[in-house]
Amino acid sequence: MANPNPVPPLKDIVDGCIEHLMSTDKYQEDQSPNITLAATVANELVISMVNGMSGKHWYAKEAKKYLNEEERDETLYAAQKFNGPSNHAEMCILCVCHDDNDPISYIRCTANNCDACHETLRWAGVTTQNGKNGNQGGGKSQTGWVHPIFPLSIGTQIFSDVPWADQVEALKDEVHDVVNYQSGANLTLPGGNSKKDTTISQDKLKVLFGTPGSSSQEVTQANEDDE
């Protein structure tokens, strides 16, 4: 019988690299930021962190050093922020991969996904380190969260009267089931005939920041081996 959950290509190098980054003194000093690395269907690697990462960032160069030491020749890119505030690491990568039409085959974060990222990765069919959809949302509410593809934000600061869990539920029901997964698609909300009532109303889903756009840089420089 075929294995229903084959190991994604490049899982070994993504896991090894993330574990290496977590083992560094800098990661402890930085109070464990959410560093995220993904492999794509075209066998490329993309790294990022909250609000994006430049190709010259320490973690990008340390990842490059690790890949060099492992004698890997996959191209490494650093995904920058795509729009507005609160660009979570996973979403920076999802945005770049979406715009490049090169889907994520595997992603690993040093921290749990927040609920909104978790739902968005599930919707995009992305495999996480704990298996498909396994990297559970952290449950902690977010003050502001920006969708990587659609011009849409949610968060407790934006909808202060709607519980975070209901906002994530609305994201699932009223956006992902309705909007086509197309780059630059206009956000069209259903005309009063959603499948079920949710606490958040459709007209409350705010369009704030215009259509997101991605950018990335190839990581060409590795950290020096000075330890």
Ligand SMILES: [Zn+2]
């Ligand atoms: Zn998130």
